[in-house]
Amino acid sequence: MSTYLRLRAVPAPALRNSPAWLERLFASDAATVRHQPGQCPEEVLDECRLDQERIYTGAPPAGPPERPQAQVVLGGRPVFRTDRQMPPLLVLTAAQARRVAEFLEQTDFDALWDSARDGLLPRYGGATAESETSRAFATTHQELREFYAHTAAYGNAVVKCRSKA
Numbered sequence: 231m232s233t234y235l236r237l238r239a240v241p242a243p244a245l246r247n248s249p250a251w252l253e254r255l256f257a258s259d260a261a262t263v264r265h266q267p268g269q270c271p272e273e274v275l276d277e278c279r280l281d282q283e284r285i286y287t288g289a290p291p292a293g294p295p296e297r298p299q300a301q302v303v304l305g306g307r308p309v310f311r312t313d314r315q316m317p318p319l320l321v322l323t324a325a326q327a328r329r330v331a332e333f334l335e336q337t338d339f340d341a342l343w344d345s346a347r348d349g350l351l352p353r354y355g356g357a358t359a360e361s362e363t364s365r366a367f368a369t370t371h372q373e374l375r376e377f378y379a380h381t382a383a384y385g386n387a388v389v390k391c392r393s394k395a
Contacts, residue, residue, distance in 0.1 A: 239380070330388075
């Protein structure tokens, strides 16, 4: 079973603090949501990219502080689900999403990679796989950069959901 992280942009005035409402945002198939005109943009990160958090924080994904770089992947205010066995949903306000977008726009991926590479490479095949591993993380970085830039341009909030598939 794989773990996925889904990020959804939500118009700030429409955002609800209801776990049931937030869960419904993720009820449809990700591919379907992505391609429907007029829908909020969505980004889906696969299992290995949950380690993307290490690129931004330099530490394992766990309880990031309130800094833009710590909010990129797993940061946000937790909203506990109706099923308490499920991981909480995470919410970034429009202002927080804007700060994350600014951080990503101003950040040099190569500098981030240099500070995180020693902790990541052993998990992804070591030094012989560095080029491929770095490229995969750089691609996800670019996808996140585009997602947050688009989200900030529309003044949207972000809701995040970790799920098993």
